[in-house]
Amino acid sequence: MPQPVQYRGMALIVPDNDSEWKEFYEHARAHRLVARKCNACGLMRYPPTHACPWCMDLGWTWQEVSGRGTIYSYEIVAHAIQPGFKEMTPYAVVLVELDEQRGQPTPDEALRVIANLVKVDFTAESEADVAIGKRVRVVFQDLADHMALPQFTLTEEPAAGRVWRLPE
Amino acid sequence: MVVQSRGLRDKYCIVGVGETEYSRASARTTRAMAVEAIRKAILDAGLKAADVDGMLDYQGGDSTLANSVASDLGIRFNFYMDVMGGGSSTEALVGLAMGAIEAGMCNTVAIYRSMNGYSEFRIGGTGARAAQPVRGLDLAQVPYGMRSAGQNFAPTFMRHMYEYGTTSEQVAHVRVAHSKHASQNPKALLKQRVTVQDVLASRWIVKPLHLLDCCVETDNATCIIVTSAERARNLRHRPVYIMGVAGRVSKPRLDFHWAHGPISRVAGYYAKDIIFPQAGIGPEDVHVTGSYDAFTFTTMLQLEEYGFCKKGEGGAYVSSGIIELGGKRPNNTSGSHLCEGYTHGMSMVIENVRQLRGAVDDYCPRAAEGVHTYDYSPGHCRQVKDAEITMNLGWAMPATGSALIMRR
Numbered sequence: 001m002p003q004p005v006q007y008r009g010m011a012l013i014v015p016d017n018d019s020e021w022k023e024f025y026e027h028a029r030a031h032r033l034v035a036r037k038c039n040a041c042g043l044m045r046y047p048p049t050h051a052c053p054w055c056m057d058l059g060w061t062w063q064e065v066s067g068r069g070t071i072y073s074y075e076i077v078a079h080a081i082q083p084g085f086k087e088m089t090p091y092a093v094v095l096v097e098l099d100e101q102r103g104q105p106t107p108d109e110a111l112r113v114i115a116n117l118v119k120v121d122f123t124a125e126s127e128a129d130v131a132i133g134k135r136v137r138v139v140f141q142d143l144a145d146h147m148a149l150p151q152f153t154l155t156e157e158p159a160a161g162r163v164w165r166l167p168e
Numbered sequence: 169m170v171v172q173s174r175g176l177r178d179k180y181c182i183v184g185v186g187e188t189e190y191s192r193a194s195a196r197t198t199r200a201m202a203v204e205a206i207r208k209a210i211l212d213a214g215l216k217a218a219d220v221d222g223m224l225d226y227q228g229g230d231s232t233l234a235n236s237v238a239s240d241l242g243i244r245f246n247f248y249m250d251v252m253g254g255g256s257s258t259e260a261l262v263g264l265a266m267g268a269i270e271a272g273m274c275n276t277v278a279i280y281r282s283m284n285g286y287s288e289f290r291i292g293g294t295g296a297r298a299a300q301p302v303r304g305l306d307l308a309q310v311p312y313g314m315r316s317a318g319q320n321f322a323p324t325f326m327r328h329m330y331e332y333g334t335t336s337e338q339v340a341h342v343r344v345a346h347s348k349h350a351s352q353n354p355k356a357l358l359k360q361r362v363t364v365q366d367v368l369a370s371r372w373i374v375k376p377l378h379l380l381d382c383c384v385e386t387d388n389a390t391c392i393i394v395t396s397a398e399r400a401r402n403l404r405h406r407p408v409y410i411m412g413v414a415g416r417v418s419k420p421r422l423d424f425h426w427a428h429g430p431i432s433r434v435a436g437y438y439a440k441d442i443i444f445p446q447a448g449i450g451p452e453d454v455h456v457t458g459s460y461d462a463f464t465f466t467t468m469l470q471l472e473e474y475g476f477c478k479k480g481e482g483g484a485y486v487s488s489g490i491i492e493l494g495g496k497r498p499n500n501t502s503g504s505h506l507c508e509g510y511t512h513g514m515s516m517v518i519e520n521v522r523q524l525r526g527a528v529d530d531y532c533p534r535a536a537e538g539v540h541t542y543d544y545s546p547g548h549c550r551q552v553k554d555a556e557i558t559m560n561l562g563w564a565m566p567a568t569g570s571a572l573i574m575r576r
Contacts, residue, residue: 004301012311013303021307047308047424073330073431075322077313078372081293085313090372093314095323095426108429116312132330149311164330166376 005144008084014147020048027062028148031140035100035111037063044101046111054105065100065111067138067150070160072097072112076127091124092117096136096152118151129154131165173412173446180266181400181407182574184213184278184393185518190357190509192286194387199232201389202282203240209278209391210241214404220393221246222268222277226257226512230289231282247274253416254291255460256562257281258392258514259570260415265394275395281514282389290385291510292316305423317462317565318374318382324566325376325465328432331480334468336376338483340367342464342499343380343506345492350503352493352530352550357384358507361546367464381464386509392517408524411557411573412446414439418568425567435569436473436561447573451475454573455555456523457491457499458516460563461506467491467499470561470569493544493552501528501550513562517572520558524576526551 004011014021027034035044038052039059051058073095080086098111115138117125122141135157140148186208188194188201202225210220220243223234227250234248247268251257258279265277285291293315302310314320328334344364350356362380370379400407417439420428444450451474459467464486472482476497485491491499502508502519509515522528527538530550534540540551555576562570 007311008313009299010311011301012307013301014307015303018303020304046427047305049423053421072426073323073327075314075319075326076372076375077319078374080313081316081319082298082310082313088313091313093312093319093323095431109427110429112426114309114312114314114426132326162330166326166329167335 002146005147007143009082010084012143012147019050023062024048025147028140028150029142029146031148032064033067033138033150034062034064036060043105044111046113065098068155069096069098069136071095071117071130071132071134071136073132074117074130076130088124090127092127092130094130094136094152113150115150115152118153120153122151125154131163133159133161133163135160171442176266176270177411177446177448178409179397180269180394180410181397182262182392182410182517182521183395183400183403183405183407184209184215185391185521186212187390187515187518188388190355190386190388192357192387194284194287197232198230198282198284198389199236199240201387202232202237202280205282205389205391206237206278206280207241209393212404213393215276215393217242220276220278222265222274223248224251224261224265224277224279226251226253226261226281227283228252228254237280247277254564255462255513256416256564256568256570257512258517259413259560259562259572262392262394262410262572263413263415266410266413269394269396276399277394278391279394279514280389280391281512283512284387285510286385287387292318292385308424318377321463321465321566322374322377323426324431328465328469329376331430331432332483334483336368336378337364338487339381339464339468340364341487342461342467342491343367345486346461346500346503346506349493349498349501349550350507351546352544352548353502353508354529354531356503356508357386358503377463377465383462383505383510384507386511388509388511388515390511390514390518392514392521405525406576408521409575411449411575412443414443414571416564416568416570417442419566422567431566434469434473434566436470436571439569439571440474443571443573449557449573454497454557454559456501456520456552456558457497458504458520458558458560459499460513460516460561461500461504462510462563464506466563470563471499474561474571493550498552501552517560520560520574523552523555523558524574
């Protein structure tokens with residue numbers, strides 16, 4: 001089993017028999033964001049799971065996605081629980097809706113990913129710039145030879161729909 | 169999918185309730201606290217240890233199992249199970265207790281939760297739990313500094329504000345109401361009444377949650393006893409009848425509910441269609457609610473989803489005065505998790521049992537005799553006059569919840 005990856009005081013463990021995450025993180029280390037795509041119905045899902053939640057088929061392949069999306073919701077952590085995050089506060093956790101498969105197979109469904117909203121040096125994005133509706137793209141924070149964390153950063157694209165942030 | 173009611177309305181009762189002190193430093197084991205709470209509930213019901221032959225409890229690797237506490241009390245089981253779970257487990261286990269009795273497995277079930285939720289295992293993940301390795305599904309959130317309950321729920325709360333214009337000021341009224349109620353509760357940890365401004369001026373924890381939007385982690389044990397209505401009629405108190413129960417009803421994709429919106433929707437969206445037909449009533453018939461307040465927002469979201477107001481109007485509902493003592497439908501009259509102490513939900517069922525008995529333990533001079541003044545100024549009464557039907561709305565997370573309707 002590979003050594004746990006140390007990140008911000010946490011031990012991230014992806015053992016060799018982890019049939020959900022191991023290859024996901026290897027793709028991420030190659031700076032590819034992937035989702036599992038059902039061999040039967042063609043719908044993608046995240047996080048990695050073993051059967052298709054829409055048709056229950058067991059067959060799947062990794063499918064690379066663009067990594068572009070829109071902030072669907074967010075939070076600003078002012079009081080960190082994990083000690084390793086204290087120096088990062090205030091930091092944004094964003095729920096990103098990816099461009100692929102929006103509103104499929106029903107209008108309320110989408111590929112959505114949790115990550116931090118970061119600057120290109122992986123420090124926390126300024127709180128004033130975090131808002132629902134803003135456009136983002138994936139960036140990869142390399143943690144080890146076999147693992148990188150997908151993160152998101154703001155792009156220059158115009159916002160998608162109404163831009164909203166918590167009033168001061 | 170339609171869930172068929174099984175005709176069990178009013179056939180089971182909660183006959184005994186008990187709890188330990190709410191504290192931040194119990195200085196004893198969860199075993200010791202569980203024994204005290206169960207013993208109090210048995211005595212409250214007018215039962216003996218030999219009358220209790222079933223036990224259910226819930227925990228998250230932070231408590232003592234039923235085999236130990238039952239042995240301490242001299243209870244021999246015909247049925248017991250230890251269940252993994254936190255908030256919303258109480259109501260679900262009431263249903264499972266009814267099922268066990270209905271199946272002829274046992275006669276009377278004690279349900280308990282015992283936790284040193286501040287001094288030993290903090291639910292928020294502070295302390296020892298922050299050092300646990302991260303693996304499996306946790307990898308989708310925890311490496312991003314999303315670990316505690318507040319951090320896990322906040323994007324749901326934020327999206328509700330975006331979609332419906334809900335404001336921090338509106339939701340702060342939940343804390344205001346529950347602090348008012350706690351000021352009438354000798355057991356409450358935080359008895360001081362607070363204002364909307366106090367909530368908004370308290371420090372940010374995880375936006376949109378201020379410190380006072382969050383509950384108070386507590387050491388405490390609680391117990392309720394469920395038995396059949398026939399047995400209940402011969403016991404110490406006026407029976408409190410179970411009209412309906414829904415247990416750990418969930419949204420789709422509950423392992424990562426962000427995938428299936430709207431994320432401002434909570435599990436009550438599904439649970440209401442199970443429990444109201446069982447009980448044969450609607451929200452307008454309920455006199456007192458017990459909407460789980462891990463956070464101010466959880467109370468608001470559930471009241472809205474179960475139909476106490478229209479979807480999206482939860483902010484207006486909780487800031488209208490309706491949920492306060494003296495209002496049309498008070499919520500969490502003990503002060504509950506925000507003010508009395510955080511206990512994973514059973515305390516809110518206990519409070520509603522006492523409301524239906526007409527016997528809450530407030531500051532009224534003759535409270536012990538069931539005589540109340542209905543003076544809701546600070547330090548007096550918290551009994552709701554003529555409370556006949558109560559409803560508990562249990563919360564585990566946006567994607568999972570339970571509910572319980574009781575009557576006197």
